[in-house]
Amino acid sequence: GAVVSQHPSRxxxxxxxxxxxxxxxxxxxxxxxxxxxxxxxxSLMLMATSNEGSKATxxxxxxxxxxxINHASLxxxxxxxxxxxPEDSSFYICSARDFQALSRDLTDTQYFGPGTRLTxx
Amino acid sequence: GQNIDQPTxxxxxxxxxxxxxxxxxxxxxxxxxxxxxxxxxxxxxxxYNVLDGLEEKGRFSSFLSRxxxxxxxLLKELQxxxxxxxxxxxxxxxxxxxxxxxxxxxxxxxxIQP
Numbered sequence: 001g002a003v004v005s006q007h008p009s010r011x012x013x014x015x016x017x018x019x020x021x022x023x024x025x026x027x028x029x030x031x032x033x034x035x036x037x038x039x040x041x042x043s044l045m046l047m048a049t050s051n052e053g054s055k056a057t058x059x060x061x062x063x064x065x066x067x068x069i070n071h072a073s074l075x076x077x078x079x080x081x082x083x084x085x086p087e088d089s090s091f092y093i094c095s096a097r098d099f100q101a102l103s104r105d106l107t108d109t110q111y112f113g114p115g116t117r118l119t120x121x
Numbered sequence: 122g123q124n125i126d127q128p129t130x131x132x133x134x135x136x137x138x139x140x141x142x143x144x145x146x147x148x149x150x151x152x153x154x155x156x157x158x159x160x161x162x163x164x165x166x167x168x169y170n171v172l173d174g175l176e177e178k179g180r181f182s183s184f185l186s187r188x189x190x191x192x193x194x195l196l197k198e199l200q201x202x203x204x205x206x207x208x209x210x211x212x213x214x215x216x217x218x219x220x221x222x223x224x225x226x227x228x229x230x231x232x233i234q235p
Contacts, residue, residue, distance in 0.1 A: 034222050043208065044164070046222040059222075093163050095223075110154075110223065112163040 002028045002098045006113035013084055014121055021079045021116045023094030029074040030096035034110065035067075038091040050077040084120045092116045123147045125226035127209050132232045133199055141194045141229045143209035151212040154223065155183050155194045158206045167194065167207075196231075204233045 003026040013019050023033055031052045036044040048069055049057040056069035068080040077096075081088055095110040124146045133139040145153065152171035156164035170176055170185035170192060182195040194207055206228040213222045 032221075043225040043227045044223075046213070046224070049222050091161075109166050109169060111166065112156075115161075115163040117161075 002026075002096070002109075002111045004030075004094065004096050004111045004113040006094055006116050008116060009114060010117045010119075012119045012121065015085050016083055019081045019084055019118060021081075021092055021094075021118075023077045023079070023096070023113050025075045025096045025098075025111075028096075028098045030077075030098070031074060033071060033077040033094055033096045035069065035077075035079050036093045036095065038093060038115075044093060047079075081118065084118070086120045089118055089120045092118055123211060123213070123224045125209055125211065125224060127207075127226045127229045129227065130230045130232065132234060133196075135199055135201060135233055135235050137199050138195065138197050139199060139231065141196070141207050141209075141231065143192045143194070143226060145190050145192070145209070145211050145226075147190075147211050147214060147224075149214035150187055151214070153183075153185055153192050154208075154210040155181075155192075156208040156210060156225075158208055158228065160205075164208055199233050201233050201235070204231060206230050 005024045007022045011019055033050040035047045037047050038044045046059050047062045050069045050071040052071045052074050058064045066082055071077040093115040094113045097110055127143045154169050155167040157167050158164040168183035170183050173185055173187055175184045180197045185192045208228045209226040210223040
């Protein structure tokens with residue numbers, strides 16, 4: 001199946017610094033990628049939808065100036081957590097839709113990256 | 122809005138069968154997903170149902186009833202490695218066909234005992 005990678009897998013930073021997380025689709029093109037956040041023992045919550053070549057769409061309650069998203073190519077989206085604080089510590093997961101699979105297999109599947117564990121001290 | 126309910130935790134025995142239920146409320150139904158998530162890892166895709174009925178894939182099967190807003194995931198011949206959280210998810214009702222971002226249930230933590 002399709003492969004999505006994330007980098008870094010784990011990051012520890014000081015409060016007030018910015019952290020960039022990369023999400024790549026390795027063997028397919030993804031015009032749309034999604035960023036989720038998961039706190040301990042909670043479910044995944046969608047933060048934003050990243051569209052190649054246009055602005056991201058943010059979910060209610062997610063600060064777009066704090067969580068900067070750039071979808072510069074069909075295989076790469078980045079999430080930058082600006083001025084991170086301890087409450088931003090979470091598991092950040094991206095996913096990508098394989099549109100070719102949709103037309104080929106009539107299966108609309110989102111493939112998830114392995115996640116990035118962010119700890120802000 | 123959307124709402125997804127599934128049991129918090131279930132326990133089953135190695136080699137047995139277990140059924141994990143999910144009920145949902147959503148406007149503009151665009152299919153239902155099941156994902157498996159091991160602790161500290163990202164979810165992996167198990168199944169996608171858009172039509173009523175049972176879809177079987179090896180040891181895993183998924184059932185959907187759109188009129189009842191109900192789905193279940195059936196796991197057969199349970200193995201210890203099946204111990205994980207199982208997440209039910211539906212697409213958010215943004216633009217008509219196809220799925221967009223997903224709304225996830227809180228997940229069912231499945232414990233397999235020897």
